[in-house]
Amino acid sequence: MQRKSAFSRRLPDLVTEELVAALSKKGASFEFKQLFDVVHERLRARNAASGGEEMLRLRAYEKLQNLVSRGMVKKTGKKYRGLASLAKALTPPDAAPAAAPAAAATAK
Template sequence: MATARKKRFSRRVPDHVTDELVVVLSEETEFLHFNDLFQKVYDNLKKKNAVSGGEEMLRLRAYEKLQNLVSRGMVEKEGRQYLGLDGIERASSKWQAEGEKA
C-alpha cells in the first residue's frame, strides 16, 4: 500500500545576523578581532531595529554563525581574528533567495 506524500511549504526567514556578518566582513580588507567585528554587527542590527534576545545571546549567535562561515571556507580565521574571503556574499539571505528562484 502506497502512502501519499505530503507537500510541505517552508518559508525561510532572512538571517539578519549572518547578513550583517557578510556586510561587515565584505567591507573590511584586514583581519578583525571578534569583539570589534561583533560591535560593528551589533551597531548595524541596532540601527535596523533587528536586535532581540539581548546582547549576550546575540553575541553567542554571531559567534556560532561566524564559525559556520569559517567551516564553509568563506571566512579565514587567524587566532581570534577573522577576514572575509572572496565569495562571502554567497552566505547572505539575498544570494540564497536568488538561488532558489533560478
C-alpha cells in the same frame, strides 16, 4: 514515497547579513569582539537587536563559525577576514543549483 521535511532552509537572517557586510570590506580583519561591536551597532540602528546582548553574541559567534567552516571566512589566530566567496552566503541555498543549469543552457 518521499516525505517532505517539516523544516526547510530559510533565507539568511539579519545577523548573517550584518556579518557579511562587515567582513566584505576590502582588507578588513577583525577579532570577534570588534566584529561583534560593529554588528551589534548596525543591528541596533536597524532596530533588530532583540533577545539580549549575550544571546545575540552567541548567535553571531555560531554564524561566524558556520561561515568559517563553509570556507567563506578565513580565521588566522584570533582574526577573521572575509574571502571572495562570502557573497554566496546571502543567496538562498536552493537558488544556486537552479541557476547553474540555466546558465549552462544559455552558454550553448
